[in-house]
Amino acid sequence: MARMDRWMTGFARSLARRTSRRSVLAGIGTALVGGAAVPLLPVARGRAEPAPGDRVTPSGEPDPTTPAGDPQDCGYWRYCAVDGFLSSCCGGSHNACPPGTQMSPITWLGTCRNPADGKEYVISYNDCCGKDVCGSCICRRHEGDKPVYYTPKSNDIDWCMGTREIIYNSTVAVVVGVAREKG
Amino acid sequence: MGRRALAGLLLVGLAAAARADVPVESLGRVETLPLPPGPHWAWVGDPVFRHATLVDLSDGRTLGIVNAGFGMPTVLTPAARPEFYVVETHYSRGSRGERSDVLTIYGGRSLAAEAEVVLPPKRAHAANTAGMLALSDDDRFVAVFNLTPATSLSIVDVEARRFSAEIETPGCSLAYAAGPRRFVSLCMNGALMLVEVDDEGREARKTRSEPFFDPQLDPVTEKAARWEDRWLFASFESWIHPVDLSGAAPRFEERWSLVNDAERVDDWRIGGMQHLAVHEPTGRLYALMHRGGPDTHKQGGTEVWIYDLASRERLQRIELHGLGFSYLGVPLRAEGFTGWLIDKLADWTLGMAPDIAVDAIAVTQDAAPRLVTVGAVSGAVASYDALTGEFLGRAYVGNATNVTLSTPFARTGGWR
Incomplete structure (x- = not known):
């Protein structure tokens, strides 16, 4: 039986290495707070313009004819640095918060590559706040994430600051510009 | 009386004893925790149920819980006094309304909330739980990490059970105990900030070290x-x-x-x-x-x-x-x-x-x-x-x- 144990464990772990995390039922509660990484500013403002210099606007989807992907799937390109619950599974969409919540004005920005056009886009990850944790579609991708003391790049932080309540519900991923280079 | 009759009487007596009623018990009993505490106790926090559970790993028994409000339930234990400290965030209407942050002092035997100290409503919330609060080595002061996103520490005198001061820690976050009256924070440039407090819990000295790691190349985690x-x-x-x-x-x-x-x-x-x-x-x-x-x-x-x-x-x-x-x-x-x-x-x-x-x-x-x-x-x-x-x-x-x-x-x- 010990051999079977080892075999099963080995099989399971090798499968794990080949299995995308989005296909996995994740534990609720792990990520009570939302987030994502690679910012431009110490405290980026959700509706503010990107940092001057290496970034240009305009915002929006890359091309109306481009397949949009599945915004309820953690693997969706613009979620590359999320740690939280996807607003699109919680009554909102990939760029709008669920009804009755408030979008955090303070957030941080990430840079994700859109496979449809190969461009890097600046993504603003804003938390949706004021209602309890959504619980659907936990998405934990930590590309470029840093610890809490590196505040502007930490997706562990509950960014429901500047809203009425710090209670975290879910997270959106809003395209705010094209990045010239990976941030 | 014959031997048979005697045996019969004995049997009746035994049966009667076996049928004795369960003694009447008193109402209103509430357990207390033992002193000294067990060597294998552990606090396990659940942000969904918003509490932390004390379990004795020697026998797997649950000993009790403390409520913790919104966030990650974390319990501090001083050596000097039989108490537990929990920092909590509450809203007057559950998830909305007026916010109040408090440090609650739980009795080490009663596990009841004995006192609370009101904090500035700005404590940091994060999925990370390490370094969010710290107890000084002399068991006198608790430092609570604040993020608004300006960074600071709320200092609580847990012996006197009162709020002491807020100390700004620009560019530095979190708190780790490092001496009787000293806390250290990790800074964005890979350095440490050392914060010493006086007898009143106010800022006595604040110094920054040289960076000891590169946060761009290979940052250290908070989980020290x-x-x-x-x-x-x-x-x-x-x-x-x-x-x-x-x-x-x-x-x-x-x-x-x-x-x-x-x-x-x-x-x-x-x-x-x-x-x-x-x-x-x-x-x-x-x-x-x-x-x-x-x-x-x-x-x-x-x-x-x-x-x-x-x-x-x-x-x-x-x-x-x-x-x-x-x-x-x-x-x-x-x-x-x-x-x-x-x-x-x-x-x-x-x-x-x-x-x-x-x-x-x-x-x-x-x-x-x-x-x-x-x-x-x-x-x-x-x-x-x-x-x-x-x-x-x-x-x-x-x-x-x-x-x-x-x-x-x-x-x-x-x-x-």
Whole structure:
């Protein structure tokens, strides 16, 4: 039986290495707070313009004819640095918060590559706040994430600051510009 | 009276005794915790149920809970007084209304809220639980990390049970105890800020060190472990950065690697919510390890690797068992073959996906220490013999998810 144990464990772990995390039922509660990484500013403002210099606007989807992907799937390109619950599974969409919540004005920005056009886009990850944790579609991708003391790049932080309540519900991923280079 | 009649009487008497009523009991009894506390107690926090549960790992018994409000439930235990401290965030209407942040003082025997200290409503909330609050080594002051996103520490005098001061820590975050009246914070440039407080808990001195790591290349995580006067910080790439805080200025000791070259190539690395623990009496370090590429620094582990801190040699690798299955606190267990199969499924599935893994470890400080493991996907707490690695079993504590973990007497062995 010990051999079977080892075999099963080995099989399971090798499968794990080949299995995308989005296909996995994740534990609720792990990520009570939302987030994502690679910012431009110490405290980026959700509706503010990107940092001057290496970034240009305009915002929006890359091309109306481009397949949009599945915004309820953690693997969706613009979620590359999320740690939280996807607003699109919680009554909102990939760029709008669920009804009755408030979008955090303070957030941080990430840079994700859109496979449809190969461009890097600046993504603003804003938390949706004021209602309890959504619980659907936990998405934990930590590309470029840093610890809490590196505040502007930490997706562990509950960014429901500047809203009425710090209670975290879910997270959106809003395209705010094209990045010239990976941030 | 004949012998037969005597035997008959005896039988009747015995039967009557057997039928004696259950004694009448008194109403209104409430248990208290024993003094001295057990060596194998552990606090396990559940942000879904918004409480932390005290469990005795010697027998798996749940001893009680403390409520914690919104956020990650974390419990501090002083050595000097039989008390527990919990920092809580509440809203007047549950999830809305007026916010109040408080530090609640729970009786160490009663587990009842005995007092509270109102804090500025700006404490930081994060999925991370390490370094969010700290108790000074003299058990007098608690530092609570604030983020608005300006960074500061709220200092609470837990002896006098009053708020002392707010100390700004620009560019630096979190709090770790480092001396009787001193806290250290980690700064964005890879340095430390040392904050000393006076007898009133106000800022006495604030100094910044030189950077001791590069936060761009290989940041250290918040999940450090205390080893006497040192704090041990682990980096994303599994380097240990020991910081000696016995003197006025921190001394940064040479870093050392948890993994050898072959293991590094094989993608073994440290990860999880709380991935380091120290058993001070034997000078052993416990590290939660998994296989994964870059950006998996928060992925839970499948093994615990044990090191001798003096020689920095690895002593042992423990392949962890599964966390056990539960649903909203209800254990999924069975007798016989089905029970065996459920157990094995828990073992086999550990590490099968990034979120099915051990997220936090802790070690008790007694002579027969327990290694404790929890994970967000289960309400069970698993324990091991921390010296041999032998798996001792799981305790189901009624939690929906176990996210925070601490052994209350990590440095003291119990209330003095």
